[in-house]
Structure formats: C-alpha cells, structure tokens
Amino acid sequence: MPLQRVSSAEQVRDHITTLILNGELKPGTALRETAIATSLGVSRNTVREAVLLLGHSRLIRHEMHRGAVIAEPTKDALVNLYDARRGLEVGAASVEASDDVVAGLKQALIDLEAAAESGNDRDIVAKDLAFHAATVRNLASTRIDNFYSGLAVELSFYLGSLAASRLDYAEDEFFLEEHRRIYLAIAARDTETAVRYVREHLDETIRRLQRRLES
Amino acid sequence: MPLQRVSSAEQVRDHITTLILNGELKPGTALRETAIATSLGVSRNTVREAVLLLGHSRLIRHEMHRGAVIAEPTKDALVNLYDARRGLEVGAASVEASDDVVAGLKQALIDLEAAAESGNDRDIVAKDLAFHAATVRNLASTRIDNFYSGLAVELSFYLGSLAASRLDYAEDEFFLEEHRRIYLAIAARDTETAVRYVREHLDETIRRLQRRLES
C-alpha cells in the first residue's frame, strides 16, 4: 500500500487548479495570497507554497513582487502550444503504430463520436484531446504522455476561457471526419498519410482558434 | 528591457541545483532544511520554497514528513528517461530535416569530435547531449526543446554520479561513428535510415549504462 499523505499546500494547489479549469478564476485575475489564505482557512505561507507548486504548470504567470496571475490565452501562447502538439503528434504519426495503440485509438474515436452525438461541448473537448493523447501514446513513453497531458490541460483551459462564445464543435461537419481519417491512416500503418492528415488537422484547428481569438 | 529580479528562493534553488549537478550532493542524500538555511544565511521558509521550486525537476524526490532526497539513478529512472529520449529523437528523425536543423547538427557534430579529441569526459557528455538536442530541434517546438533539455540535465546528473568509475567514452571506437552516420542520414533526408541509426544508438547506449549500473 503506497499510503500517500497530502500536504495542505498540495490541497490548496489542487483547489486553485480546479477553480482555474472551471473558469471560476478568469484569465488575468490576480491571486491574492491573504485573500486565499483567509478564505481557505490556512496560513499565507501555505498559500505561497501552493502557488509555487502551481508554477510548474503554465496556468499562472508569476512575477517578482507582483504575485501570480491567471494565464491569458494570447496568440503566442496558443502558437507555442500548437507547435508542441504538432511536434509530438506528427512524430507519433510517423512511426508505425502498435496494436495496443491502434486499439486505444479506436476506443478513443468511438468515445469522441458519442460525445459529438451528445452535443456537450466540454465533453467533446475532453474526448477530442483524449483522442490525440492516444496517438501520442505511440511514442511509448509515459513521461512524454505526462508532458502531453500538461499541454492538454493548458489547452482545455484556454478553450474553456474562449468558450464564452460557444465552440460549436458539433456544427463543424468536418470535425469528426478529420479524426476518422487520421485513425484509419494510423490503423492502416500508412504513416505518410497519417502525418499529412495530422498536420492538416492541427493547422486547421489552430486557424479556427486564432479566428476565434480575434473576436 | 525585461528587467528580471531574482528572489532568494530562486537563488537557493539554483545553488542547490549546481551542488547536485557538480556531484557535491550525492544521490540519496537528504536535504535538511535547517542545515541549508543556516549555511546559506536564509530562513527555513526560503529554503522550503527553494525545494518546492526544485521539485519541478526530477533531481530530487519529495515525501511527506520525510523531506527531499537527491534522486538516485535507479534502473527504472534510466529506462523512463531513455523511453522519453527514444520517443522524441525517433520522432524527430522520422521527419525530413530543415536546412537550419542540419546546419546546427553539423556544428554540434564538429563540437563533439573536438571534445572527443580532448578526452574531457564532462565535455564529451555535454557535447553528446547537445548533439541529440540538435536533432530534437527538428520537431520545431521550443517547448519540446525545453522538455528535452530537462531530460538532458537529469541524464547528465545520472552519468556524473555513475562516473566514479569513469565513462570511458573516448575508449569506445564506435561512439563517434554512431553520431556521424546519424548526422549523414539526417542530412541526406534519409529518414528511414536515420530512424534506424537513432534507435540502435539509443538502445546501445542504455545497454552500456545498465551494465555500468550493475557494477
């Protein structure tokens, strides 16, 4: 039995994280140490430790004597994020997939289709990212998977904060088709085609996002 | 002008980091908060913050009520590290390289050859890792580059701590040749061959390391 204890600082960090991901703390908001401390009934010290722990993710920006601020979905941040996605996903697509990966991918696609059917934006985003995470798993490294999952968290936060004006994923008739053909190419071990489809999909996706950012 | 201030905690973190990388703090050593605090003339508070900051890297292991301990080069840690390397480097090798990347790679190879000539183990390790980092740059993401550089730091720490019984890189006649042919394959845009050479090189390297670990 691993028996894992959880420090107060870690709990506060998780609390703040969920607040951010739920959109209850909007981009640009400053994290006031004393406010959080009194509201949670812990010392300022503990809050500081929590914020430092949080600093590893990119959900907040930290500046000396200025405190922590919830990250904002700037164009640069998005491009940076998608460059990393492209690197990993294209790399993953250019290696012939194992049967395990294909199986996981198939399931991820099924989940995605179900989510699209339901029309729940949040769920669609989650299943979309899960599909792409399943492609990255082809690189066969849990450590890379963790790294990618960090990217996914960050991205879903950005998407959530942009979603004041709905995402309208479901409205897009190509959305599902793009994923289907990626799956088929990977399953067929046609790496060349898979790479092309992945590239096109990511390029198209970030284009849509940037358009949405401007409005 | 960016004008960056540096907090005490960050300085302490950097200090501890260099101590670790220089081998002055050996794997398994416990980081005692009060000892560090008094020795550096800062408060225990600040040391705690420094250790939390350090926690983002994997140079230390942290457990509740047990404090931080310098990471140890276990077999699992090495495998985990090399899985990540393989994922990134193979992915990078399977994409046709840009001229920029090839140029950087060529320079990295020259540096590596010079280091091998000099026979300085530390320098050889650094240039070796720099060469591989240059291949990863083909993924065209600064973020992935940062991630990889974290892997490299961790690896060079492990290598350093194993190097009580010299690395004897230079003694290995294949060492340089393996890098040369990787470069040539990448420069020729022969991705299939490049991938094979990268795979072989990494597999061979970790095999050597594991052998060294057992002794």
Next chain:
DNA sequence: TATTGTTGGATTGTAAGACAATCCTTCATC
C-alpha cells in the same frame, strides 16, 4: 495639457519563533 515628482496604501518577499504531526532510532519487554 502633458509630463514629471511625490506620497501612501496594498501586496509580496523574507525572517523568526512556535508547536503539532510524523518519522526514525534506541531501548526495554515479552
């Protein structure tokens, strides 16, 4: 008016001291 000091409150960075919780070793007991 626009620009440049100045001032004061708010917030963070750091220190210091305290104490409970937990760990770890040693020693006593069975």
Next chain:
DNA sequence: GATGAAGGATTGTCTTACAATCCAACAATA
C-alpha cells in the same frame, strides 16, 4: 527475535513582523 514504548530529530503549518516593491492617486512643474 519480535513487539512495543520513549525520545529526539525533522517536517508541516501557523503567526507575527517588517523591509522591499508596486501601483494608483495626487501634486507640482514646464
């Protein structure tokens, strides 16, 4: 030899305090 109790050592957390810095509002000046 296994079990368990005792005690010191260390971490986790809180509290208080104050210096450094930021920031906004206001005052002074060209």
